[in-house]
Amino acid sequence: QSALTQPASVSGSPGQSITISCTGTSSDVGSYNFVSWYQQHPGKAPRLMIYEGSKRPSGVSNRFSGSKSGNTASLTISGLQAEDEADYYCCSFAGSSTYYVFGTGTKVTVL
Amino acid sequence: EVQLVQSGAEVKKPGESLKISCQVSGYRFTSYWIGWVRQMPGKGLEWMGIIYPGDSDTRYSPSFQGQVTISADKSISTAYLQWSSLKASDTAMYYCARLKVGDDSGWFDPWGQGTLVTVSS
Numbered sequence: 226q227s228a229l230t231q232p233a234s235v236s237g238s239p240g241q242s243i244t245i246s247c248t249g250t251s252s253d254v255g256s257y258n259f260v261s262w263y264q265q266h267p268g269k270a271p272r273l274m275i276y277e278g279s280k281r282p283s284g285v286s287n288r289f290s291g292s293k294s295g296n297t298a299s300l301t302i303s304g305l306q307a308e309d310e311a312d313y314y315c316c317s318f319a320g321s322s323t324y325y326v327f328g329t330g331t332k333v334t335v336l
Numbered sequence: 337e338v339q340l341v342q343s344g345a346e347v348k349k350p351g352e353s354l355k356i357s358c359q360v361s362g363y364r365f366t367s368y369w370i371g372w373v374r375q376m377p378g379k380g381l382e383w384m385g386i387i388y389p390g391d392s393d394t395r396y397s398p399s400f401q402g403q404v405t406i407s408a409d410k411s412i413s414t415a416y417l418q419w420s421s422l423k424a425s426d427t428a429m430y431y432c433a434r435l436k437v438g439d440d441s442g443w444f445d446p447w448g449q450g451t452l453v454t455v456s457s
Contacts, residue, residue, distance in 0.1 A: 259441030
């Protein structure tokens with residue numbers, strides 16, 4: 226099972242919106258409705274940002290939103306802030322033999 | 337408050353065995369899957385496997401099947417990840433996380449602080 230494909234890096238200026246894509250296959254993202262997204266600052270543990278495709282856990286800013294179309298899921302960060310600079314990973318269920326697969330990760334830089 | 341607290345950093349030699357732990361609090365340990373995730377230096381997250389402490393049902397990523405063993409002790413609300421013979425390529429940060437499962441979905445929340453394993457001769 227290969228990792229889901231994410232762009233290596235995405236950047237934007239403060240206040241702008243950026244979108245991170247997460248491309249899988251019909252065996253993972255395309256077959257199961259819900260992708261989760263994680264934020265990881267350097268030297269820290271990952272933090273859940275989006276679950277079940279578009280739901281935000283308590284405490285996560287509404288500037289973060291998720292969506293999916295076909296085999297590709299997306300995370301959008303609106304009103305980009307300096308604190309959003311981090312690595313972001315998607316994760317999808319991939320069936321009862323592989324179970325879960327993470328994306329390759331995207332480094333978000335705030336210019 | 338739900339918390340997952342992992343054991344401390346380890347430095348081992350190739351061929352040695354190791355068992356690291358993840359102690360949970362703040363929820364019923366036997367009611368949720370616990371997962372383990374590897375992050376090699378400067379690399380991304382890799383899902384290793386999950387265990388359901390209620391009945392010790394365990395599932396492994398094909399990439400890690402036979403390479404590690406995941407277990408749990410209900411009496412002390414602790415999950416484990418162990419190696420029988422470490423290799424230099426096992427050097428990584430290892431995270432545990434609670435897995436919440438929905439219809440056709442699952443998400444990891446919260447995460448432990450991570451255990452750094454260094455394997456070097």
